[in-house]
Amino acid sequence: MDWLTTVDHKKIGILYLIAGFLFFIIGGLEALVIRYQLMVPMNDVVSGQLFNELITMHGTTMIFLAAMPMLFALMNAVIPLQIGARDVAFPFLNSLGFWTFFFGGVLLNLSWFANAVPDAGWTSYVPLASTTYSDGHGVDYYVIGLQIAGIGTLLGGINFMATIINMRAPGLTFMRLPMFTWTIFITSVLIVFAFPVLTVGLVALMFDRLFHANFFESANGGNTVLWEHIFWVFGHPEVYILILPAFGIISEVVSTFSRKRLFGYSSMVFATMLIAFLGFMVWAHHMFTTGLGPVANGLFSIATMLIAVPTGVKIFNWLFTLWGGSIKFNTSSMFAIGFVPTFVMGGVTGVMLASAPADYQYHDTYFVVAHFHYVIVGGLIFGIFSGLHYWWPKMFGRKLNEVLGQITFWTFFIGFHMTFLIQHFLGLLGMPRRVVSYLPGQGFDNMNLISTIGAFLMGIGTIAFIINVFVTWSKPRNAEADAWGDGRSLEWTIPSPPPEYNFKQLPLVRSYDAWWKEKMDGNKAMTPAEPVGPIHMPSPSILPFIMSVGLFIAGFGFMYNKLIVAGAGLLITFACMAIRSLFDDHGFHIEPEDQEKEVHV
Amino acid sequence: MSAHDHAAGQLPHEPEKATLEGRNKIVGFWIFLGAEVVLFGTLFSAYLALRGHSSEGPTADELFQLPMVFAATMILLTSSLASVFAVQALHQHKVKSMITWLFITIALGLGFLVLEIYEFVEYIHEGHGFTTSAFSSSFYTLVGFHGAHVAFGVVWIGLVIGQIYKKGLTVVTAPKVYVSAIYWHFIDVVWVFIFSVVYLMGKVG
Numbered sequence: 001m002d003w004l005t006t007v008d009h010k011k012i013g014i015l016y017l018i019a020g021f022l023f024f025i026i027g028g029l030e031a032l033v034i035r036y037q038l039m040v041p042m043n044d045v046v047s048g049q050l051f052n053e054l055i056t057m058h059g060t061t062m063i064f065l066a067a068m069p070m071l072f073a074l075m076n077a078v079i080p081l082q083i084g085a086r087d088v089a090f091p092f093l094n095s096l097g098f099w100t101f102f103f104g105g106v107l108l109n110l111s112w113f114a115n116a117v118p119d120a121g122w123t124s125y126v127p128l129a130s131t132t133y134s135d136g137h138g139v140d141y142y143v144i145g146l147q148i149a150g151i152g153t154l155l156g157g158i159n160f161m162a163t164i165i166n167m168r169a170p171g172l173t174f175m176r177l178p179m180f181t182w183t184i185f186i187t188s189v190l191i192v193f194a195f196p197v198l199t200v201g202l203v204a205l206m207f208d209r210l211f212h213a214n215f216f217e218s219a220n221g222g223n224t225v226l227w228e229h230i231f232w233v234f235g236h237p238e239v240y241i242l243i244l245p246a247f248g249i250i251s252e253v254v255s256t257f258s259r260k261r262l263f264g265y266s267s268m269v270f271a272t273m274l275i276a277f278l279g280f281m282v283w284a285h286h287m288f289t290t291g292l293g294p295v296a297n298g299l300f301s302i303a304t305m306l307i308a309v310p311t312g313v314k315i316f317n318w319l320f321t322l323w324g325g326s327i328k329f330n331t332s333s334m335f336a337i338g339f340v341p342t343f344v345m346g347g348v349t350g351v352m353l354a355s356a357p358a359d360y361q362y363h364d365t366y367f368v369v370a371h372f373h374y375v376i377v378g379g380l381i382f383g384i385f386s387g388l389h390y391w392w393p394k395m396f397g398r399k400l401n402e403v404l405g406q407i408t409f410w411t412f413f414i415g416f417h418m419t420f421l422i423q424h425f426l427g428l429l430g431m432p433r434r435v436v437s438y439l440p441g442q443g444f445d446n447m448n449l450i451s452t453i454g455a456f457l458m459g460i461g462t463i464a465f466i467i468n469v470f471v472t473w474s475k476p477r478n479a480e481a482d483a484w485g486d487g488r489s490l491e492w493t494i495p496s497p498p499p500e501y502n503f504k505q506l507p508l509v510r511s512y513d514a515w516w517k518e519k520m521d522g523n524k525a526m527t528p529a530e531p532v533g534p535i536h537m538p539s540p541s542i543l544p545f546i547m548s549v550g551l552f553i554a555g556f557g558f559m560y561n562k563l564i565v566a567g568a569g570l571l572i573t574f575a576c577m578a579i580r581s582l583f584d585d586h587g588f589h590i591e592p593e594d595q596e597k598e599v600h601v
Numbered sequence: 602m603s604a605h606d607h608a609a610g611q612l613p614h615e616p617e618k619a620t621l622e623g624r625n626k627i628v629g630f631w632i633f634l635g636a637e638v639v640l641f642g643t644l645f646s647a648y649l650a651l652r653g654h655s656s657e658g659p660t661a662d663e664l665f666q667l668p669m670v671f672a673a674t675m676i677l678l679t680s681s682l683a684s685v686f687a688v689q690a691l692h693q694h695k696v697k698s699m700i701t702w703l704f705i706t707i708a709l710g711l712g713f714l715v716l717e718i719y720e721f722v723e724y725i726h727e728g729h730g731f732t733t734s735a736f737s738s739s740f741y742t743l744v745g746f747h748g749a750h751v752a753f754g755v756v757w758i759g760l761v762i763g764q765i766y767k768k769g770l771t772v773v774t775a776p777k778v779y780v781s782a783i784y785w786h787f788i789d790v791v792w793v794f795i796f797s798v799v800y801l802m803g804k805v806g
Contacts, residue, residue: 089625154636162629166621192632196640204647204742213731213738214656215647221654221735226647233643581760584773 005540007091008500012098013076014395017388019102020069026109027061028462030054035419035455038448041440051436052119053138057109059122060142063238064149065105067376070384071245072101072156075184077395079160081491082178084169084509086502089162090155091538092580097155099548104149107555111141118142121434123235124205126216126227131209137559143206144555150195150202151551157191160184169490170529171509175269178489178513179255179262182269183248186276187241193280194237201230210558225290232283240279242376244272246383247314250336253386254318256486257333258325261513264317271310271317278307288359297356304354311347315340328486331405335386338413342382346374349424364434367427373420385412385465390484397477397497404468408461415457422447422454488516493526501535504595534589541585547576612694616775623776630780634787641791644743645798651735652803658733661740661803664724670800673716674792677751680709681789684782691778696770699778703762706785710755717748740799747795750788757781 006012034054037045046054080088088094111117116137120129129139164185168177177185205227207213214220216227255262262268284292284300318340327333349371353359362368385408393399426447431438438444479496487493490507493515505528511517518526554569556562613619617627652661687702721741731741761777768774 089629158629158632158636161632162625166625166628192636193639196636197643200640200643200647207738207742211731213742214733214735215651215738215742217735220733221651221656222738223650223654223735226650230643230647578760581757581777582764584768 002540004545005095005542007087007095007538007540007544009076009080009088009091009094010395010498012094013073013078015098016069016076016101017073017395019098019105020066020073023061023065023105023109024067024070025462027058027066028459030058030061032455032459034058035452037436038438039452040449041438041442041445043437046436048436049119052121052434053117055434056118056121056124056142057112060108060118060146061105062376063122063242064146065101065108067242067380067384068153069101071187071242071380072098072153074245074249074384074387074391075156075160078391078491079181079184080163080167081394081494081498081502082181082489083164083167083172084490084503084507085163085167086506086535087538088159089166090159092541092544092585093155093159095541096544096547097152097159099152099544100155100551101149101152103548103552104145104147104152107148107552108141108145111138111145114141116141123231124227125231126205126208126224127218129205129209129227130216139205140209140559143202143209144559147199147202147206148548148551148555150199153191154195154199157188157195160188161192164188169503169506169509172490172514175266176509176512176514179251179265179268180245180248180489183244183251183272186272187244190237190241190244190276190279194234194241197230198234198238201227201234204230206558210561225287228287228290229283232286233280236283236286237276237279239375240276242380243383244276246339246380246387247272249383249387249390250318250339251321252489253332253336253390254321256390256484256488257328257330257336258322259328259486260321260325261516262317263320263323264313265512267313268317271313274310275307278303278310282307285354285356285359288356289363294356301354301356305351308347308351315344315347328484330389330402331400331409332386332389334406334409335382335389335413338409339379339382339386342374342378342416345421346371346378349374362427364432365427366423366431366433369433370420370423370427373423377416377420382413385409391491392472393479393483394491394496394498396472397479398472398475399479399483400472401468404464404471408464408468410461411457411464412461415454415459415461418454418457419451420454422451426451482515488513490514490526499595501537501590501595504535505532506530532592532595534591535595536587536589538587539585541580543576543580547573550576612770612772612775614692616694616770616772617691617779619772619775623772626776626780627783630783634783637787641743641746641794644739644746645794648739648743648799651739652799654735655737656734658737659727659729661736661799664727664729665800665803666720667800667804669716669720670796673713673720674796676709676716677713677789677792680706680713681786683709684785688779688782691770691775694770696765699770700762700765703758703765703778707755707758707762710751710758710785714748714751714755717744717751721745744795744799747788747791750791754781754785754788758785 003011003015033046034051037043037051076094080086114137118124118138118141120134120139124139124142127133164181204213204215208215208217214222216222216224218224251262251268282300282304284296285304288297353362353368353371389400389405426444429443431444481495482492483496493507494503507514507526508529515526550569550572552569553572554566557566557569617623683702683705687699687706690699690702729737731738758781761781764774764777
């Protein structure tokens with residue numbers, strides 16, 4: 001019950017982690033079935049229909065329900081601590097964001113039980129996603145599930161922008177923000193400006209499917225390329241929504257475990273901004289073969305290649321940070337160091353794909369699959385693993401087991417390269433993506449077998465991580481405040497796990513790498529910026545949960561055309577909004593004498 | 602700083618910005634409006650891409666009656682002015698006059714909605730249904746989204762008035778008035794674009 005009503009960012013972070021990881025496992029199992037099907041030629045483990053459903057659900061689940069929530073987990077767990085705040089700007093919305101994501105994800109995955117799974121690919125291109133070609137309820141689950149989950153993401157983006165703008169500790173200017181906070185800030189900007197585009201796209205598709213609108217029905221004047229534009233105007237920035245936080249994690253981890261200041265801090269900040277800006281300018285590189293013409297292809301091609309410049313700045317800054325550092329090798333830093341060359345490979349194939357004429361060759365082959373898995377798994381998932389091992393002591397008060405961590409790293413790292421490196425060559429040989437099987441004797445057989453073995457190795461790595469979590473769980477909570485001894489930012493100045501109110505006294509920040517600076521000056525603690533006093537906290541609330549249930553019910557109502565059910569669901573949500581608006585939350589205060597008592601909540 | 606630091610009569614000049622919560626609300630709301638700009642921007646783009654595709658149905662030029670749309674525009678612009686007066690009254694701590702101006706705001710909003718509903722009914726009579734053509738679908742979606750925003754704003758400001766009656770003007774209620782006024786201006790600005798891009802361009806463009 002406590003967990004259903006919590007508005008504490010640290011607990012919400014844990015909820016995001018559990019739910020995101022659960023969906024990560026579901027998406028991973030879908031991937032393993034796909035790889036099992038493709039292990040040998042002319043395999044018939046799954047039907048063509050089921051294969052389409054699997055690739056659709058794998059992509060959608062991994063992007064929206066696994067990767068983003070796990071990022072939100074780290075954001076929630078770390079950002080308020082890094083900026084010396086007691087909570088996020090809107091704790092209630094934070095909880096609402098989690099529950100809408102969760103119920104949106106559940107709705108989407110219930111499609112497996114309703115025997116109506118979306119099967120139009122994760123990009124849901126029309127007319128394939130129109131009622132003409134997908135006449136069941138499958139794509140309805142996609143549009144409505146994502147719509148509800150998307151509310152949560154948007155709320156999170158607004159929340160973290162407001163938090164970082166308004167709630168930094170005294171002295172923590174923007175150019176002193178830790179790099180992870182910076183990347184989350186820019187990511188939140190991207191979320192705020194990209195997700196509404198997806199919202200409109202999903203609404204239009206929903207109107208087409210449920211109410212016979214004509215946005216994408218060419219028979220009545222609709223335009224299918226419009227969907228591609230809308231989807232990718234959202235979809236390309238989404239790539240940077242995913243990868244920028246990973247850049248932030250890597251910056252923190254590399255600098256902590258090299259025991260050096262991050263090289264080129266300000267260039268990192270501006271590179272992040274530039275990447276975010278260019279991220280909005282390049283969506284049509286997903287559409288080179290749609291037929292936009294040479295001028296559009298040329299411009300988008302050049303704009304895309306430009307992104308390599310700020311990304312290169314980042315890569316070199318990480319290398320220069322490592323250079324001459326006294327590097328500590330552990331699971332976290334190894335995932336970070338493994339990230340660098342892996343992500344470079346993903347970036348290089350990105351430049352190859354950005355060349356429009358060459359793209360006609362790579363288009364819809366496994367080369368593309370290899371490229372984006374290098375970026376998203378080799379970039380983002382490595383980053384998340386690195387961040388989880390790094391911040392685990394802060395989140396739970398226990399360090400993850402190092403031996404099991406090494407097993408996770410090596411099996412996952414080797415398995416990953418085995419799976420996807422070889423897919424570049426499969427693609428260059430012409431093996432098409434999204435196809436259920438292939439004929440023997442075309443040179444695809446051995447490479448597919450290797451790729452499948454690699455995928456199962458990644459599965460073993462994931463299992464090792466799960467075992468690690470349970471092993472660690474049974475150990476006592478003995479992590480120190482500065483768990484690695486080399487912490488640089490404010491989260492390492494407070495106990496692990498932090499008390500409910502985070503900071504007993506807000507700290508006074510005197511430089512970049514605030515905690516490191518105090519340690520170098522020989523201080524044992526941060527200088528407080530305020531006297532000890534009662535701390536105001538928001539009250540827990542069940543409303544976010546009920547509101548999300550309302551949306552969940554409404555989603556079903558719309559899908560199955562039961563408008564009474566839909567209306568009832570919306571009524572629940574709006575009633576909760578009215579209750580929230582009419583009854584003020586006065587919260588409660590934690591008095592100084594109680595602050596002593598519960599250091600560990 | 603908490604609410605009881607400012608007893609009635611000692612409100613600061615800008616009570617909406619007196620607490621961190623209030624400042625958070627205002628910043629957060631501006632960011633939310635950034636998202637809304639993108640939302641409407643996408644709806645406008647879809648409309649612009651599809652507005653010439655009226656299939657068998659009537660075209661924009663055949664449908665639109667500028668005098669009535671102009672009247673609706675004037676009503677909505679005036680309501681924005683009323684909400685400016687409400688915020689001015691807020692800064693002078695004149696609660697009664699603030700409530701009056703808020704009531705005028707939502708009354709004008711309702712007037713606008715009545716005209717819009719009348720307009721939609723009229724179009725449907727002329728064979729311009731939601732499913733008629735790509736033009737009609739994108740038209741109703743864009744203008745309807747705006748209409749839904751107006752309706753939401755009317756209910757919202759209504760609830761805010763209820764709160765002011767119950768609790769008076771405090772550092773807790775002031776941000777709500779202020780934020781709902783920003784929202785109302787935003788709706789107005791979007792309508793100015795709809796008036797130019799949909800109606801004027803529909804007639805002339």
